Amino acid sequence: MAKVLCVLYPDPSGGYPPPLVRDGLPQLEHYPDGQTLPSPSAIDFTPGALLGSVSGELGLRRFLEDAGHELVVTADKDGDNSEFDRHLADADVVISQPFWPAYLTAERIEKAPNLKLALTAGIGSDHVDLDAAIAHGVTVAEVTYCNSISVAEHVVMMILSLVRNYLPSNRIASEGGWDISDCVSRAFDLEGMDVGTVAAGRIGLAVLRRLAPFDVRLHYTDRHRLPTEIEQELNLTFHESAAAMVPHCDVVTVNAPLHSETRGMFDDDLIATMRRGAYLINTARGLIADREAVVRALESGQLAGYAGDVWYPQPAPPDHPWRSMPNHGMTPHISGSTLSAQARYAAGTREILESFFGGTPVRDEYLIVDGGKLAGAGAHSYSKGG
Structure with missing residues (x-):
């Protein structure tokens, strides 16, 4: 029997379960690059239900308990006396989401001698100390691609919201006003602008594809250059680094993993x-942008707007300056946790657990660390020691 410790965000304020908004979800055949969707042997949830909160349990309880395993689900993850820490000491598996991350630091991994698998229900495993996982033989896996398109759609929404000054205009209408001058005094067309992405992996490339019909000039930088046919198809301009790219852009979107090369990248x-008057969009990780530098740039007008849904720490404290800075379009970390995405990452989590408990290999594209080294997607995105 194994102990599975699952850290999920709290239930809705109005109680669980909330009513189903739609009857079912669209059926996808595969991801844009041909990768197949998660394929567990079965699921014990309704697609379109809220699965990522504590009572949703990622639809895992029946599956795990029928197999004789123990499942502990909690939202209490911070502080030395948290429920997460109390159960971590004898946990075999830890499941966490990027939107409500259980930070598996080196110190916590040291205190978890039974830990064999750290599983991210979503994508992005920087809340796990990967070097410590390597040193202790802990496998790290995530449900690659499950919410990449969800995030890409959120990026496009945020770009348009900032450039068109949508959020202040919506607030004026909601409050009974008709102040057209105030609405349009910061509104522009996206058409004709230069838009660049820092990283052009699954999310970054999906953003570029979705922006191409807007008749913008597209730029990108990435440690792995895209194939020539894709550059030609989308009329992309490649830059060797973010520093080389951003002076040429009206809009910059960050879609890179957090590691030593990207931490604090967007500083003064x-x-x-x-x-x-450029716009900066960050749905990657909060620590890629210097918190105070962003505030200063918005206050001075160097940036016309900043939008993102990633913070540090998460959840962000009530007095975090990104909540009150001017001309922002911040959201809690929700871009990759749509109900559509939840159905995929819940299914992918079960698929990984079925492989883990069944003694069969976890899909290579799901792996970040395995066998004491970076593996799969991790070997592509991270570097040891970074």
Whole structure:
């Protein structure tokens, strides 16, 4: 019997379960690159239901308990006396979401001698100390691609919301106003602008594809250059680095993993090289942008807007300056947790657990760390020691 410790965000304020908004979800055949969707032997949930909160349990309880395993689900993850820490000592598997991350630091991994698998229900495993996982033989896996398109759609929404000044205009209408001058004094067309992405992996490339019909000039930088046919198809301009790209862009979107090369990348110095009045979108990780530098750039007008749904820490404290800075379009970390995405990452979590408990290999594309080294998607996205 194994102990599975699952950390999920709290239930809705109005109680669980909330009513189903739609009857079912669209059926997808595969992901855009041909990768197949999660394929567990069965699921014990209704697609379109809220699965990512504590009572949703990712639809795992029946599956795990029928197999004789113990499932502990909690939202209490921070502090030395958290429920997460109390159960971690004898946990074999830890499941967490990027939207409500259980930070598996080196110290916590050291205190978890039974831990064999750290599983991200979603994508992005930077809340796990990967070097410590390597040192302790802990396998790290995530449900690759499950919510990449969800995030890409959120990026496009945020770009349009900032450039068109949608959020303040909606607020004016909601409050009974008709202040057209106030609405349009910061509104522009996206058409004709230069838009660049820092990283052009699954999310970044999906953003580029969705923006191409807007008749913008597209730029990108990535440690792995895209194939020539894709560059030609989308009329992309490649830059060797973010520093080389951002001076040429009106809009910059960050779609890179957090590691030593990207931590604090958007600081005062880099933002100062951007076009005055540019927009910065960050749905990657909060620590890629320097918190105070972003605030200063918005207050000075160097940035016309900043939008994102990633913070540090998560959840962000009530006094976090990104909640009150001017011209922002922040959301809680929700871009990859749509009900559509939840059905995929819940199914993918079960698929990984079925492989883990059944002694069969976990899909290579799901692996971040395995056998004491970076593996699969992790070997592509991260570097040891970073």
